[in-house]
Amino acid sequence: MYEVRGKLHGPNGKNLSVLTVWMTDFETGNTRFITMYPDKRRIK
Structure with missing residues (x-):
């Protein structure tokens, strides 16, 4: 199993x-x- 963290960029300009x-x-x-699922650790 692998975990990959990243950000999704929404059309409203918000990041998740x-x-x-x-x-x-x-x-x-x-x-x-x-x-x-949403990552509780923030990516900088």
């Missing part, structure tokens, strides 16, 4: 810090998106 979770399947080697 998010945390995404990804998982790599052992058998196929495919990486897939699991979930995304």
Whole structure:
């Protein structure tokens, strides 16, 4: 599993810090998106 932090930029000019979770399947080697939620840690 991997966690990736980033920012989403909205059309209203506001930014939202998010945390995404990804998982790599052992058998196929495919990486897939699991979930995304607001990140409580601020990105500067």
